[in-house]
Amino acid sequence: MYAENFSNEIEIRKNKIQSVIRRSGADAFLINDNVNLFYTSGRVFSGYTYIPAEGEMIYFVRRPVGLLKENLIYIRKPEQIPEELKRLGIVMPNVLLLENDSLTYNESIRLSNIFPEAKIENGTPLIREVRTIKTPYEINLIRESAAHHSSMYRKAPAVYKQGMSDIEFSIELERLARLHGSLGLVRIFGDSMEIYMGSVLAGENADEPSPYDFALGGAGLDPSLPISSNGSIMRPGNTVMVDIGGNFTGYMSDMSRVFSLGEIPEKAKEAHNVSLKIQSEIEKIAKPGIPASDIYDLAFEIAKKSGFEANFMGHRQKAGFIGHGVGIELNEAPVFAPRSKDILAEGMVFALEPKFVIPQVGAVGIENTFVVTADGIKKLTQCEEDILPLN
Amino acid sequence: MYAENFSNEIEIRKNKIQSVIRRSGADAFLINDNVNLFYTSGRVFSGYTYIPAEGEMIYFVRRPVGLLKENLIYIRKPEQIPEELKRLGIVMPNVLLLENDSLTYNESIRLSNIFPEAKIENGTPLIREVRTIKTPYEINLIRESAAHHSSMYRKAPAVYKQGMSDIEFSIELERLARLHGSLGLVRIFGDSMEIYMGSVLAGENADEPSPYDFALGGAGLDPSLPISSNGSIMRPGNTVMVDIGGNFTGYMSDMSRVFSLGEIPEKAKEAHNVSLKIQSEIEKIAKPGIPASDIYDLAFEIAKKSGFEANFMGHRQKAGFIGHGVGIELNEAPVFAPRSKDILAEGMVFALEPKFVIPQVGAVGIENTFVVTADGIKKLTQCEEDILPLN
Numbered sequence: 163m164y165a166e167n168f169s170n171e172i173e174i175r176k177n178k179i180q181s182v183i184r185r186s187g188a189d190a191f192l193i194n195d196n197v198n199l200f201y202t203s204g205r206v207f208s209g210y211t212y213i214p215a216e217g218e219m220i221y222f223v224r225r226p227v228g229l230l231k232e233n234l235i236y237i238r239k240p241e242q243i244p245e246e247l248k249r250l251g252i253v254m255p256n257v258l259l260l261e262n263d264s265l266t267y268n269e270s271i272r273l274s275n276i277f278p279e280a281k282i283e284n285g286t287p288l289i290r291e292v293r294t295i296k297t298p299y300e301i302n303l304i305r306e307s308a309a310h311h312s313s314m315y316r317k318a319p320a321v322y323k324q325g326m327s328d329i330e331f332s333i334e335l336e337r338l339a340r341l342h343g344s345l346g347l348v349r350i351f352g353d354s355m356e357i358y359m360g361s362v363l364a365g366e367n368a369d370e371p372s373p374y375d376f377a378l379g380g381a382g383l384d385p386s387l388p389i390s391s392n393g394s395i396m397r398p399g400n401t402v403m404v405d406i407g408g409n410f411t412g413y414m415s416d417m418s419r420v421f422s423l424g425e426i427p428e429k430a431k432e433a434h435n436v437s438l439k440i441q442s443e444i445e446k447i448a449k450p451g452i453p454a455s456d457i458y459d460l461a462f463e464i465a466k467k468s469g470f471e472a473n474f475m476g477h478r479q480k481a482g483f484i485g486h487g488v489g490i491e492l493n494e495a496p497v498f499a500p501r502s503k504d505i506l507a508e509g510m511v512f513a514l515e516p517k518f519v520i521p522q523v524g525a526v527g528i529e530n531t532f533v534v535t536a537d538g539i540k541k542l543t544q545c546e547e548d549i550l551p552l553n
Numbered sequence: 554m555y556a557e558n559f560s561n562e563i564e565i566r567k568n569k570i571q572s573v574i575r576r577s578g579a580d581a582f583l584i585n586d587n588v589n590l591f592y593t594s595g596r597v598f599s600g601y602t603y604i605p606a607e608g609e610m611i612y613f614v615r616r617p618v619g620l621l622k623e624n625l626i627y628i629r630k631p632e633q634i635p636e637e638l639k640r641l642g643i644v645m646p647n648v649l650l651l652e653n654d655s656l657t658y659n660e661s662i663r664l665s666n667i668f669p670e671a672k673i674e675n676g677t678p679l680i681r682e683v684r685t686i687k688t689p690y691e692i693n694l695i696r697e698s699a700a701h702h703s704s705m706y707r708k709a710p711a712v713y714k715q716g717m718s719d720i721e722f723s724i725e726l727e728r729l730a731r732l733h734g735s736l737g738l739v740r741i742f743g744d745s746m747e748i749y750m751g752s753v754l755a756g757e758n759a760d761e762p763s764p765y766d767f768a769l770g771g772a773g774l775d776p777s778l779p780i781s782s783n784g785s786i787m788r789p790g791n792t793v794m795v796d797i798g799g800n801f802t803g804y805m806s807d808m809s810r811v812f813s814l815g816e817i818p819e820k821a822k823e824a825h826n827v828s829l830k831i832q833s834e835i836e837k838i839a840k841p842g843i844p845a846s847d848i849y850d851l852a853f854e855i856a857k858k859s860g861f862e863a864n865f866m867g868h869r870q871k872a873g874f875i876g877h878g879v880g881i882e883l884n885e886a887p888v889f890a891p892r893s894k895d896i897l898a899e900g901m902v903f904a905l906e907p908k909f910v911i912p913q914v915g916a917v918g919i920e921n922t923f924v925v926t927a928d929g930i931k932k933l934t935q936c937e938e939d940i941l942p943l944n
Contacts, residue, residue, distance in 0.1 A: 196747060205776035208764040209747055225871045226762030226770065226779070260658070266744055267653040267661035268675065284659065333731040345778050353657055354599055356587060358737035371617030373599040379617065385596035386803025386881070387736050388617070412777025441687040479618045490777070490942035 211355035259285030311408030371479035398424025418529035650676030757822030762870035789815025809920035
């Protein structure tokens with residue numbers, strides 16, 4: 163199930179987490195979020211990972227039955243955790259970190275009550291900070307996702323058939339992703355965020371505002387899920403932007419490509435080239451030490467100078483960022499936004515998505531996933547970047 | 554976007570919610586969960602629904618831009634809500650309900666701080682109680698989902714090709730669901746719950762324990778999502794249980810059917826017939842006033858008498874319930890479990906899923922969605938219930 167070097171990998175992650183626990187002055191971190199359970203154990207289980215500031219991590223598992231692993235204790239409910247810790251001779255924490263940006267209020271209170279002597283602090287920003295810098299093992303998994311993702315995108319034009327609606331094209335692309343090994347589920351941080359596999363935006367629908375904080379919107383098929391395709395027929399003169407998430411390994415890559423139907427206006431091609439220029443200019447300057455806000459500013463300046471400010475990152479509704487970290491979740495740090503405090507560092511992995519919405523035509527632009535190396539950034543998603551015609 | 558009678562429908566829902574607000578002694582309910590935003594407005598938006606114990610609901614919207622609607626106020630952040638309420642002459646609540654079983658700890662604290670004078674109470678059980686009894690409008694949407702769902706299941710055998718792996722079959726079924734109008738996303742209550750579209754369990758994989766609290770498990774393709782198909786080839790002598798969720802309207806139906814490959818053991822057929830018998834015996838007694846626990850007990854007794862107790866609701870790992878309410882979420886009340894306090898009432902909609910896992914063979918059993926009528930229950934999902942051979 164795990165790669166051979168996995169216990170070594172878990173040790174690396176444990177050390178990273180313990181270092182931020184100690185820096186924060188806490189004594190332990192009790193993990194319950196599936197994303198962080200996966201990060202700390204290599205698999206999703208129902209239960210908790212207890213991480214003391216020093217020593218071994220302990221997995222408290224409710225389900226599944228039958229796991230054989232070191233440092234694993236089966237429990238029925240979290241109230242058993244303190245007695246099990248005592249049995250192991252582990253001192254109760256004075257300061258305990260909980261994932262207070264993802265635990266529900268009642269679950270957080272329940273866990274607090276189990277440690278009545280402990281001061282509770284929010285550990286979510288700390289574990290997200292740790293996860294921002296990927297280990298070589300994680301980068302390999304994202305590289306693997308990106309390879310499947312790219313291969314899938316190369317075959318995208320082949321699944322288009324004339325007269326298709328946007329949703330019919332989307333369905334064939336989803337199937338293509340699954341046949342390339344996509345696990346389907348896309349994990350996102352933030353309670354109000356919901357997504358199915360991604361979005362396929364044709365023509366005017368790209369200009370439809372969505373409630374979700376993604377780069378672009380779309381009306382969706384139903385008001386219960388107002389995002390992505392809306393069932394409209396794709397017409398000559400339209401662009402189609404495909405932005406299907408790539409979870410092939412438990413780690414996400416993210417990429418978008420644009421296709422055209424018939425002849426599209428010169429303006430759309432120009433705006434697309436501005437996106438490619440933004441990407442290449444960013445590739446020139448991005449490296450460890452560069453603030454994510456500088457990268458946003460550079461993109462915005464190029465968009466503005468080229469005369470496409472009104473179309474940049476949306477038209478009727480605009481996204482406030484041009485890129486975001488990816489990992490186990492689709493939206494991790496760093497965030498490329500005007501007021502972002504994130505600074506690029508080696509091992510970060512992010513998607514850059516400078517995009518434009520041209521009314522009556524559709525969305526254009528590019529999205530690729532990059533890893534920050536010692537002296538620059540390297541593109542992980544590889545596929546033709548020009549607008550490709552669908553026939 | 555909405556049916557003509559939708560403002561009438563919203564009025565009905567508002568009255569139901571206001572009635573539980575008053576019963577609980579609270580003055581208002583501030584809603585933030587997408588599921589409940591959809592319930593209270595008919596669409597998902599980024600923002601809040603404020604429901605006073607009496608008077609009009611007010612929608613505080615961050616995104617999308619461009620909504621035109623009565624009682625709608627655009628805000629940038631929830632801290633603006635009190636001033637807007639004052640502007641409307643609405644008295645600040647002394648007791649405020651928040652969704653403390655789904656809001657994150659920090660979001661709940663943030664909203665509490667906006668109403669520093671108010672006592673905060675947990676509204677999640679109340680709004681879930683309200684949503685348990687569906688309105689005729691909602692029942693129609695579930696009926697519509699169930700019709701598409703049934704139609705999709707009838708075509709399931711046609712997408713099977715000999716030599717397929719379980720995941721290949723699953724992918725074709727997912728595509729079939731989408732072509733029938735599935736929105737893809739399956740909403741589930743509970744932070745630790747994750748699902749893609751559902752599960753397709755072939756042979757031994759049906760016996761693989763999962764961390765998730767679904768009726769059956771499966772190893773999944775990857776430890777990051779240990780549920781459903783694991784990529785194994787389906788072999789003669791195996792059963793395949795298809796349990797793809799049906800979100801065709803924002804409202805879910807749920808159904809499972811079993812297919813066989815080659816000749817399957819008599820034992821599997823017998824157990825399947827026990828499931829059908831459990832279903833028909835439940836159909837005889839289920840009606841308003843019957844405790845959900847009685848229905849569980851009846852199912853368990855029949856399973857036990859037939860000699861399949863060890864296989865009932867799983868083998869290596871067992872589910873503790875045989876059915877669950879469905880609605881906007883896949884897991885609503887009532888819950889059919891031994892200690893459930895739920896009592897059947899007219900307008901409830903639920904899935905019944907008595908199932909067995911036969912080692913080396915796979916899962917058998919049935920799942921259908923029912924609505925509780927004035928004097929019984931009525932099946933909404935309609936499709937052949939015997940084990941069908943795949944060729």
